Amino acid sequence: MESHEGFVDLATFDERIAVDLSRSVVSNPSPHFLKVRRGIAERLVVAAHALPAGVRLYVKEGYRPLALQREYFADHLAALRGTLNPLPSDETLYELASHHVAPPEVAAHPTGAAVDLTLISADGIEADMGSIMNATDHESSGACYTHNAFISRAAARNRQVLIDALTGAGFTNYPSEWWHWSFGDRYWAVMQRESHAIYGPVEESMLDEASR
Structure with missing residues (x-):
């Protein structure tokens, strides 16, 4: 499904x-x-107004071109193929790659329905969230998982503030990435038991044309 809603x-x-x-x-x-x-x-505005005074949402990435998503996925697939020994089947490799990089046909960023974000104070200091954004499971020792139990109390509190604000505004989190939230994409539809997504992937050329 595609609502053809603008960006x-x-x-x-x-x-x-x-x-x-x-x-x-x-x-x-x-x-x-x-x-x-x-x-x-x-x-996002609804979520922002639910935050404590002096705290703002801090968005790092929204739309990602489909071509770039295809490149990310292909690169990750190739990296796994080059390091795993013994080599699993193509089907298993695809599944393993999907854990860290969404396949282009289901990825949320190319639909314009997802954001990677954190919290920032009025004086421009990013909140301690327990791991850096975009860290893998291996790089962060699992701290990238939204509900990781081994992050500091301060980081856990900050995550809860983010979770409360975004879930209150209808967003769905990808559980292995505390920073990734979406609404209306295919993952959201599955998690919320909706019959279909609202937004489909969009080629970058469409946005180029719209901004002329």
């Missing part, structure tokens, strides 16, 4: 939503990387 740029959408223009933790070169569907942006 908006989170960089200028609402003062309660801060954005990271530095791309310090994302390798997404698209000029549209902070864009999402309008319905997603409006839900």
